[in-house]
Amino acid sequence: MLGKVFVLFKRDLKVGLRDFISLYIIVFPVLFALVINIFIPGINETTVNLALLEGENLEQAAYLDNFADVELFDSEEAMEERLRKRDNIIGILPGESGYVLATQGNEPESVVEYAKALVTYHAFGVTVQDTRGEIVDFGRTMPPLKRMLVAWAVLFASVLGGMLIAISIVEEKVDNTISAVNVTPLSRGGFILGKSLIGILVPVAGTVLLLGATGFAGVNLGQVILLLLTLSLISVLIGFIQGINNDDIMNAAASIKILFLPLFASVAAVEVMGERWQFLFYWIPFYWVYKGIREVLADSASWGDVLLYAGIVAVIGGVVYAVLAPRIRKGLE
Amino acid sequence: MISVRNLYHSYSNDDKYAVKDVSFEVKEGEVFGFLGPSGAGKSTTQNILTGLLQLQKGEVAVAGYNIKKIDNRMFNEIGMSFEESNLYGKMTAKENLDFYRKLFDVETRDSMDLIRIVGLQGKENIRTKEFSKGMKHRLTFARSMINNPRIWFLDEPTTGLDPAIASEIKDIIREENKKGVTVFLTTHNMYIADELCDRVAFIVDGEIRLIDSPKSLKLAYGDKLVDVEYIKDGKVLKETFSTVMEEDKQRLIRVIGSHDIQTMHTKEATLEEIFIKVTGRGLV
Numbered sequence: 001m002l003g004k005v006f007v008l009f010k011r012d013l014k015v016g017l018r019d020f021i022s023l024y025i026i027v028f029p030v031l032f033a034l035v036i037n038i039f040i041p042g043i044n045e046t047t048v049n050l051a052l053l054e055g056e057n058l059e060q061a062a063y064l065d066n067f068a069d070v071e072l073f074d075s076e077e078a079m080e081e082r083l084r085k086r087d088n089i090i091g092i093l094p095g096e097s098g099y100v101l102a103t104q105g106n107e108p109e110s111v112v113e114y115a116k117a118l119v120t121y122h123a124f125g126v127t128v129q130d131t132r133g134e135i136v137d138f139g140r141t142m143p144p145l146k147r148m149l150v151a152w153a154v155l156f157a158s159v160l161g162g163m164l165i166a167i168s169i170v171e172e173k174v175d176n177t178i179s180a181v182n183v184t185p186l187s188r189g190g191f192i193l194g195k196s197l198i199g200i201l202v203p204v205a206g207t208v209l210l211l212g213a214t215g216f217a218g219v220n221l222g223q224v225i226l227l228l229l230t231l232s233l234i235s236v237l238i239g240f241i242q243g244i245n246n247d248d249i250m251n252a253a254a255s256i257k258i259l260f261l262p263l264f265a266s267v268a269a270v271e272v273m274g275e276r277w278q279f280l281f282y283w284i285p286f287y288w289v290y291k292g293i294r295e296v297l298a299d300s301a302s303w304g305d306v307l308l309y310a311g312i313v314a315v316i317g318g319v320v321y322a323v324l325a326p327r328i329r330k331g332l333e
Numbered sequence: 334m335i336s337v338r339n340l341y342h343s344y345s346n347d348d349k350y351a352v353k354d355v356s357f358e359v360k361e362g363e364v365f366g367f368l369g370p371s372g373a374g375k376s377t378t379q380n381i382l383t384g385l386l387q388l389q390k391g392e393v394a395v396a397g398y399n400i401k402k403i404d405n406r407m408f409n410e411i412g413m414s415f416e417e418s419n420l421y422g423k424m425t426a427k428e429n430l431d432f433y434r435k436l437f438d439v440e441t442r443d444s445m446d447l448i449r450i451v452g453l454q455g456k457e458n459i460r461t462k463e464f465s466k467g468m469k470h471r472l473t474f475a476r477s478m479i480n481n482p483r484i485w486f487l488d489e490p491t492t493g494l495d496p497a498i499a500s501e502i503k504d505i506i507r508e509e510n511k512k513g514v515t516v517f518l519t520t521h522n523m524y525i526a527d528e529l530c531d532r533v534a535f536i537v538d539g540e541i542r543l544i545d546s547p548k549s550l551k552l553a554y555g556d557k558l559v560d561v562e563y564i565k566d567g568k569v570l571k572e573t574f575s576t577v578m579e580e581d582k583q584r585l586i587r588v589i590g591s592h593d594i595q596t597m598h599t600k601e602a603t604l605e606e607i608f609i610k611v612t613g614r615g616l617v
Contacts (some may be wrong), residue, residue: 007435015423174417179477183383183413184436185405333385 004186008194009201012168016198021253022167025160029206032153033213040146046112049089051102056094063122068115075298076108091114098123108289134147142215142297150214151293152267153287154224157206158231161199162239166252168195169243172255178332182205188332199239200232219296223306227292230310235259237324244331259286266290285313334484335359335382339389342377351377353539361510361526363518364458364506366530368523368604370614375519376416376488381487382517387443390447396484403567409439412482416519422462425481426453426472429461430479437480450505452498460605467494474502484515491525503528535606537612547604555601559585563592573600574587 002221013106018150047069052061053278054072073079078094083091088111091102099119103112172178181191207228212219244263246252269278281287291308296302340355342609343419346478359365364391375459380386398407407538420429430444448457451471464532470493475509476487478487491499492508510516526533527547534544545553547577557576572588575581576599588594 004436007432011421011424011432014428015421018423155445171421171423175414175422176417177421178434178475179385179415180413180419182385183408183411183434184433185438187405322354 001187001190005190005194005197008186008191009197010196012164012195013202015171016164016168018122019167019249021249022164025164025167025248026202026206028160029153029157029203029210030157031211032149033210033236036146036149036153040143040149049087049093050115050118051082051089051280053079060092060122064118067118084156144213147294147297148267148271150216150296151290152208152263153210154207154228154269155231155290155292156261157203157210158228158235158289159256160261161203161232161236162237162242163253163256165195165199165236166203166241166243166246166256167249168198169240170246170249170252173243173247182333188329190333192328195240196236199236200229201231203235204228205321206235216297217248219299220301223296223301223303225314226306226310227289227296227313230313231285231289233314234320237317237320237328240328241324241331244328263285269295282312283316285316288312334361334396335365335517336364336392336394337378337382340378340381340388340392340393342374342381342386342389345391350539352381355536355539355541357534357541359515359517361515362510362513362533364510364518364529365543366513366526366533367503367517367519368521368526368533368608369536370521374534374538375521377515377539378536379488381488383411384408406438409437409480410482411484411486412477412480413486414474414477414488414490416492417464420461420464420472420476423460425458425460427457427462429472430476433476433479439480441479442481444479447478448472450478451475467498469504471498474505478509481512483497484516484517486511486519488519489522490520491519491522496563499525506520523608535608535611537614543587543611549603550607551601555599555605558600559597560596560600561585561588562597563588564594564595565592569595576592 006231013026016026017289025186048067050064050070051072052064052072053076054074062072064303071082071089074081078093079093083089083102087103088107090107090112092115093100093102094273101112101115101119104148117212180189183189186194195261195310204225207224208221211219211221211224238256242255246255262284263286267285269281269290288309292301292306295305337360340352341350341387342352343350355378356376357365361452367375367378377386379512381388381393381400384400384407388400395406398404398409398410419519420426421432423550424432426448427444427557431449433442434441436472445457451474451610453471453475455466456464459471464472474487474490477487485506487506491502494502503525506516506518510529516529518526518530530547532544532546533550543550559576560571561574562571566569574588
């Protein structure tokens with residue numbers, strides 16, 4: 001039976017590559033990896049921006065340029081205009097008793113403090129050579145934003161896998177081909193498994209490529225795939241039910257978007273919400289998978305944690321299966 | 334090859350039966366026609382026989398397999414040509430057939446051979462969404478032969494085809510039947526049933542009203558008369574002769590011997606006329 005299941009998968013993949021929407025979904029992880037690499041700066045590219053008046057103190061400008069991105073302006077008005085822009089930039093102006101730091105008001109405290117320290121060090125003539133400290137790091141060179149986006153993209157890839165299934169089922173319905181497959185020795189279970197494969201293997205392949213392309217090739221791939229596979233169970237079920245309930249590819253794809261809400265909510269919960277509100281998101285499988293993948297990408301996940309998260313997602317998936325399976329079986333008759 | 338005993342089926346799971354107490358047997362190598370108007374229960378019966386519908390009540394065996402609990406191996410023995418074409422539009426004709434070939438456990442026919450048989454050579458690399466309705470129908474028909482079925486279910490195999498193609502399809506059915514393939518033909522087209530079937534069943538309102546060979550039915554229900562048009566003294570004359578009365582038979586022999594015959598027709602009933610007589614209903 002497995003041979004026939006793969007025949008079905010190969011057919012779906014071949015047809016998927018001929019359809020613009022499916023093709024886009026298949027290559028999405030790779031495209032997203034490129035976007036991450038282009039737009040997310042590396043850890044060494046992260047810096048503080050300072051604004052100075054041109055010609056006011058050349059020596060100071062040269063000193064600060066060693067520690068921050070220095071932009072020079074020919075007037076205070078020009079500097080003020082620059083400071084009002086959205087990004088974080090600190091203006092340094094000569095005052096009556098030293099220097100004045102000008103800010104827009106919404107800069108992170110750490111950035112302001114950093115600028116303050118630089119001005120102080122310059123005033124006291126401190127140089128890098130004067131430091132007695134020694135830097136020891138743990139080799140983590142991945143910016144947190146990049147880690148967050150990659151973890152999010154893994155979840156997104158799984159949802160898109162469900163979308164691929166929905167599109168494929170709609171196509172079978174439109175072409176009325178399910179009845180033709182039902183009079184072959186391929187069992188109903190084999191058909192469902194074969195149709196599921198595109199929604200599982202494509203996200204797995206996409207995730208492996210995504211991790212490799214974004215510099216996470218060294219993470220524990222087994223842990224990522226385990227979390228992804230458990231989440232796939234839910235994406236696959238939703239893909240089937242939306243495929244059965246819709247007669248149009250665009251409608252089916254749009255219906256899958258319902259999963260984006262809990263997905264974004266889970267990411268937001270893990271990233272910005274306080275510990276005491278986390279329980280509100282325990283019922284969402286994306287929450288556990290995002291938490292797990294985030295830890296795996298940070299090299300801080302243990303197998304115990306990953307198995308716990310995967311187990312919770314599997315239990316939620318089991319409940320979803322119990323609810324949707326009869327409708328799916330009936331819909332494929 | 335097919336045995337159906339007291340088959341009932343209700344779509345609403347109550348006593349509103351779409352098929353009611355249907356029983357019949359189809360012998361090996363036979364072409365069995367299932368005739369009835371739309372909604373008579375033809376497709377329901379066929380869908381139960383092919384496993385597309387769950388058997389609710391009754392006993393059904395196809396190719397030795399009990400339909401109550403379907404064994405997937407049964408599908409290696411049967412072929413099904415659907416009334417509505419059902420092909421993957423984004424795949425070419427050859428890709429469609431190649432895909433189905435791989436789903437069977439038995440030796441299958443070459444896709445290109447089948448494409449040639451139904452006259453689609455040269456179109457094998459065209460995606461089927463570009464095909465006309467007739468071309469799609471031919472490919473669906475070809476696909477049903479892919480596993481060399483012992484029992485071949487044909488649902489309106491010539492519907493929507495032009496007469497030349499329909500004639501080719503009928504030739505293919507005859508040829509396969511000569512090789513020993515049992516054919517279960519579902520149709521409301523009495524002509525194809527008359528031409529191909531060894532026996533026909535008339536089904537109306539979910540019930541079988543009659544099963545017999547077309548020939549026997551014509552003998553039983555037709556008039557035993559011959560209409561003859563012949564030329565006498567430069568004029569065309571028309572006469573009807575009884576094929577039973579001795580006097581008429583002798584007169585017919587004399588007319589044939591001494592005049593030019595223009596037309597001569599027996600007055601046997603068509604299947605459609607017999608259907609209407611038996612069921613009181615038309616076939617449409």
